[in-house]
Amino acid sequence: MTPPEPPGEPPSGGVPRTTSETLPPPVSGPTTASGPVRSKTATLFAADGSGRQFLRRWGFPLFLVLVLFVGRKVLLPFVFAGLIAYILAPVVRRMSERKDGTRRMPRGLAIIICYLVFIAMVTGFMFLLVPRLSSDVARIGQEAPGLYKKANEEWTPQMARWLETRFPSLAGVKTVPEEPAIVQDVPLPPGTAFTMTPLPDGRFALQLAPNGVDIKPLPEGAYHISANQTAPEPLVLEDKLRAFVKKGMIGLQSKLDDLVRLGQSLLTAFIRGIFLFFFTLMIGAFILIDMEKVHSFLRSMFPQNVRADYDVIIAGIDRGLSGVIRGQLVICLINGILTYLGMLIFGVKYSLILAVVAALLTLIPIFGSILSSIPIVLVALVSGDAGIDIARGLAIGLWIIGIHFIEANVLNPKIIGTAAKIHPVLVIFSLFFGEHTYGLVGALLAVPVLSAIQVVFMFLYRKTWKQGPGGRGETGPLPRTQTPTTPLAPTRS
Known part of the structure; x- marks a missing residue:
């Protein structure tokens, strides 16, 4: 009986033996019945390199977000x-x-x-x-x-x-004019609540106290009449408006x-x-x-297999921002010029400063147009020499509505286009979030940031869920082609 020959050694006949069995590599460390115990680090950086691949793919973006x-x-x-x-x-x-x-x-x-x-x-x-x-x-x-x-x-x-x-x-209830009231055959006792003056015809002129009288019933059935010590609250609408204006001016002086x-x-x-x-x-x-160098450096920080996706995202962001930023600046200038011309035509005071404010507020979507229209209409109402000019206020209001109609139906489609198609609800949310976080600057930058986030989200959605791995979206801000036609166009490596 001959001993078994070691694997890989030729038998005595000189012909190499082939076998499908391989010896497992030596394992150091603790083992169990089911095999060796692997640490979390060994699992993260396994032989397939999934953990290392994750760090290579997302390490720099996460570091950039942290910075x-x-x-x-x-x-x-x-x-x-x-x-x-x-x-x-x-x-x-x-x-x-x-x-x-x-x-x-x-x-x-x-x-x-x-x-x-x-x-x-x-x-x-x-x-x-x-x-x-x-x-x-x-x-x-x-x-x-x-x-x-x-x-x-x-x-x-x-x-x-x-x-x-x-x-x-x-x-409301108007006060009685300060004229003497005439009563007949009324035996009134003397008092301070009112005065009685006899008239030649035998009647009496009754004049109440300036603040009126206070009449209270007594237990024995009589009435107690006395002068009211406090002035009644003005009930005339004109007096209320006058008091409101006076209060506002006192607050302004303070x-x-x-x-x-x-x-x-x-x-x-x-x-x-x-x-x-x-x-x-x-x-x-x-x-x-160094824009091209900066872009090439940022692109080189991503692995080779995801640079094509990086190119598509950058091209989509550039396409969306070109409409949001450059297009909105052009519309801002046109809006300010048209507003200034309208106020000159209708003779509104302080036309230049109001036009500049309107142009700047146009940079804030939705709310900017509303906020800029209110002071223009109010100034137009008081721009006349004969009191409140309702016709002038209505005219400039219709002019502003016409400007916004042209902006929404002509300027936005032609200048901004559909590159940065964002739902109004998302726009309002981004404006509130940006203003709450960073004030006015946050409100100005909210929509451009939202446009970039939308591009990244839509790309990941189409690539991961809608079309599977390697999918490409064609609608919205993501272009199919990757031709370098924009200042942020990628360079191939």
Whole structure:
């Protein structure tokens, strides 16, 4: 009987033996009846590399999100610098490159020219519009006392009569005119609650106390009459409106100290804003110079097998933001010009400052148009010389409605298009969330951020649930093609 030969060694006949059995690799560490016990680390970084693959795929995005969250309080200049670079990127690209891809001028020179034009436009705006805006503000301060007097003496009675005519239930109970009431054959005892004057014809003129009388029944069946010590609450609608206006002016005067402190704060904020303005321009210039390198670096941080998905997402974000940011800026300018022309036509006071406010508030979807329309209509109502001008207010209101109709049905489809199709409910939610989190700046940036989030979500939805792995969406902000036609277009590696 011969001993068994070891696996892999040829038998005595010299022919190698083939076997399907393989010895398991040596295992170190604790074992059980079912096999070796693997630690969590060994499971995460298993032989298939799933844990390592997860870190390679999502490590940099998660790290980037963490950095953004930790440094969110100092991100504002960098965010605006990125917006400036994004807005100027197509202009810089067309100035520095031809359609065939050849170089027309150095990219740095194109950036310098764009910045010079941009600074010249801002400077021209400051020299042309700021003095006019300052004069409008000073005019408002000078006319405020006269407006209060006119509102108290002219507009309040007119509005009260107009309301009483159309809504009689608002008129209330009017006080009796201060004329003597005539009574006959009434033996009245003398007292302080009223006065009696005999008339030549034998009657008596009865005049009550200024604040009226108070009549109370007594146990023996008589009545106690005395003068009322407190003045009755004014029940006339005109008096109520007058008291409301007076109360508002008293409250305004009590805030003068706060206005002085506000002016000091505005001066400090203006100086700080000038510094941040040039600091933001400098950061934006660096981003414009190295935009392709920055994009290539960000793309290289993702694994090779997901870069195609990265290209699709970036192209979709660029397509959505081009409509939300660039298109909204154009619509903002058109809205401000049309509003200014309408107020000039109908003779509305403070037209320039109201047009600038309307143009800026247009950047806030839905609520911006409403907030800008209210002060324009109110100023139009008091812009006449003969009291409240209802016709002027209605005319400018119809003009603003026409502007918003053109914006919704002509400008938005042509300029913004359907690239950033966002449901109004999501827009309202993003506005409230952005304003609650970061104030006015958060409200301005809410819709662009929502557009980018929507692109990523729709891509993951179509890729994971709708079409399976490797699926591609074709509708909405995600394009099918990956041709580099945008300033954020990816570079193949």
